[in-house]
Amino acid sequence: MSALRIRPALATDAPLMLSLIRGLAAYEKLAHEVIATESQLAAELGAAQPVVHALIAERAGRALGFALYFFSFSTFLARQGLYLEDLYVLPEARGGGIGRALLVELARHAAQRGCGRMEWSVLDWNSDAQRFYRSLGARPMDDWTVWRLDRAGIESLGYDAGFTARRTT
DSSP: OOOEEEEEOOGGGHHHHHHHHHHHHHHTTOGGGOOOOHHHHHHHHTOSSOSOEEEEEEETTEEEEEEEEEEEEETTTTEEEEEEEEEEEOGGGTTSSHHHHHHHHHHHHHHHTTOSEEEEOOOTTOHHHHHHHHHTTOOOOTTOOOOOOOHHHHIIIIISTTOOOOOOO
């Protein structure tokens, strides 16, 4: 068996990334929510100062998984954090250390940047992922609930052109 290679995703990997994202979405029963396009991914991954980063795990030139992440900031720690948006390994490649290898590489990136923590979300029903993350020493943040505004919510809250910010001084 050839060695596992973890490499940064490039703009030219956009078609591959979209295929992997669709695989993740299908696994999570959220395929209907994928509206990303190859051109959007290419633009984000190829930006001069990218907001998003991704790693691709491959063996013998075949992509087996990916991790998509960005850097956040903790006000309490006054340090950057690494937020893992998505981690996905092809079903037929699971159990072979690929997820662990991706997380080890992410931890290396986080340590190099002086990050105070790494965080991610896990679906409540994904007990396999929860067991895996616990085996690495991660712990759930049970006192926290993720909240979200979607695009329509952002616009209704005032994102549209008619919004005027008021300053209080």
